[in-house]
Amino acid sequence: MPNFTLPRPARITRGQKVSAALVATASCAAALAFTAAPSNAETTAADAPAAVKPVSANGLPLTAKDRADDGKKAQQAASSVTAGHLKVTAVEKQGHAAKQAANRSVERKAIAKPKAAPKRYANNLDGWIRESLSIMKAKGIPGSYEGLHRNIMRESAGDPNAVNDWDINAINGVPSKGLLQVIQPTFDTYHVAGTPHKLTDPIANITAAANYAAHRYGSIDNVNSAY
Numbered sequence: 001m002p003n004f005t006l007p008r009p010a011r012i013t014r015g016q017k018v019s020a021a022l023v024a025t026a027s028c029a030a031a032l033a034f035t036a037a038p039s040n041a042e043t044t045a046a047d048a049p050a051a052v053k054p055v056s057a058n059g060l061p062l063t064a065k066d067r068a069d070d071g072k073k074a075q076q077a078a079s080s081v082t083a084g085h086l087k088v089t090a091v092e093k094q095g096h097a098a099k100q101a102a103n104r105s106v107e108r109k110a111i112a113k114p115k116a117a118p119k120r121y122a123n124n125l126d127g128w129i130r131e132s133l134s135i136m137k138a139k140g141i142p143g144s145y146e147g148l149h150r151n152i153m154r155e156s157a158g159d160p161n162a163v164n165d166w167d168i169n170a171i172n173g174v175p176s177k178g179l180l181q182v183i184q185p186t187f188d189t190y191h192v193a194g195t196p197h198k199l200t201d202p203i204a205n206i207t208a209a210a211n212y213a214a215h216r217y218g219s220i221d222n223v224n225s226a227y
Contacts, residue, residue: 119134125149125152125158125179128160128179128203128206129145129148129149129152129206130145131203132202132203132206132207132210133145135192135194135203135207136192136207136211139192139207139211141192141207141210141214142210142214142220142221143210143213143219143221144220144221146221147219147220147221147223148206148210148220150224151180151209151220151223151224151227152179152180152206154225155176155180155181156180156181158179159179160178160200160202160205161178161200162177162178162181163176163177164176164177164181177205178199178200178201178202178205179202179209180206180209180210182199182208182209182212184199186208186209187199187208190208190211190212190215191204191208191211192204192207192208192211195207195208
């Protein structure tokens with residue numbers, strides 16, 4: 001038999017054994033990790049949040065009918081707001097128009113209403129007394145129709161141009177004149193504004209005499225003789 005000498009196996013050192021063990025361990029761990037880890041597609045599907053579905057007031061998902069009803073309600077609400085605005089606007093316009101119409105009515109009435117014409121009195125003794133009484137009332141001068149008429153008839157018999165040319169006043173150069181026989185100085189002192197500044201004017205003569213009698217006797221009604 002031939003004499004074969006087998007080669008002696010290479011000697012593995014302790015360090016080489018440790019390195020080989022570490023490599024084997026790492027490879028196993030990687031294989032296990034790869035096997036346990038889910039694919040990218042699976043991860044995405046599992047981790048992705050579920051889609052948020054709209055729900056109705058009772059917590060149930062909205063149906064197509066619910067969405068249609070909600071749309072109609074929104075349109076109705078918008079229409080209601082628009083209609084309300086239009087109503088308010090219409091009311092405001094009506095109020096403004098009514099106010100303008102009322103103002104125009106007042107203006108027309110003011111324009112159309114004629115001014116009261118001054119009262120006219122007869123150009124006679126009755127008219128002179130009545131007109132004088134109207135002025136006396138406005139000026140706060142007391143006196144009555146009867147008091148004026150009585151003294152006029154005694155002094156001048158109703159003649160506005162009557163002149164006394166014989167008494168002491170006539171002798172002194174200031175004769176009494178007019179319906180109530182007034183001298184010029186007395187007339188000038190007690191003349192009533194708004195009447196003619198003429199001694200023999202019937203209205204001016206009566207009101208001046210009544211004003212004088214009011215200051216001296218309290219009223220022409222208290223005069224029953226020469227004054």
